[in-house]
Amino acid sequence: MKKGENLLEANETVLYQYYVSKGCLRTYFIDQAGKEHTLQFAINDWWISDYTAFFSSTQAIMNIECIQDAILYKISKKGMEDLFLKIPQLETFFRRKMEGAFASFQKRILASLAQSAKKRYLAFITTYPNIEQSVKNYHIASYLGITTESLSRIRRENAKK
């Protein structure tokens, strides 16, 4: 998949989740005012989808955009369920993946409630090392829930140290 292409658009039925072998994608939501909010970035060895829609086989509310040329592998919900019946160890593998993803979302909710924008930025560059070259400033700002101006200020302060 090429940079700039969309893997998924809001209102499409979500049939697959995707494994990122190489590249970078982002999941984002467009609110009624047309503003973008970035939920997640996916880099090498991460999985990506609109999971709410994928698990319930319903329509996406998210969009997924390729922001760095990527190699992806996809699997359908039915494909997974069939695999789990054949190879129960794979169900264990995916359950543990899901546990890890759940724990990381728990941390993110907590950070949005309890941490300053500066701390959230530092956590971001730890979670996604080397991602800053690939993504636009407004991608990061909309992930942190701040303006691009605030992001610039935090970066300047951080660079001074």
Added chain:
Amino acid sequence: MKKGENLLEANETVLYQYYVSKGCLRTYFIDQAGKEHTLQFAINDWWISDYTAFFSSTQAIMNIECIQDAILYKISKKGMEDLFLKIPQLETFFRRKMEGAFASFQKRILASLAQSAKKRYLAFITTYPNIEQSVKNYHIASYLGITTESLSRIRRENAKK
């Protein structure tokens, strides 16, 4: 468990997750300034733990408080893994539970980025119907990431309609 008791305190090793048969609990985090942030409420038929710590058998960063007399059942991580080997269908059951919980966290992150406090409050009373009698105002405010004054204002506006 009686109202006011703690099921879990920060820095304890988390060995169990809990099924709420009856009652109400809340998971909260205390930041460096001593401020409480509520991550989750659990009512009838919900599960509760510090999942990040439970999955990795590490120390809790959360506290869990009983806010309405409760009947709970607990299961250890090892107890679950043993059960899954004996009854593979239970692994499927818990994987699906985890998928649902993951999807609800995804919605919550999105709401914190994209929705107004008022919309988040309306989503809260839909997710947790009849909970308002049991919980204190600062529990709800710290779940929504707003002050108790803002919560009162939103409630007044909502009652007018």
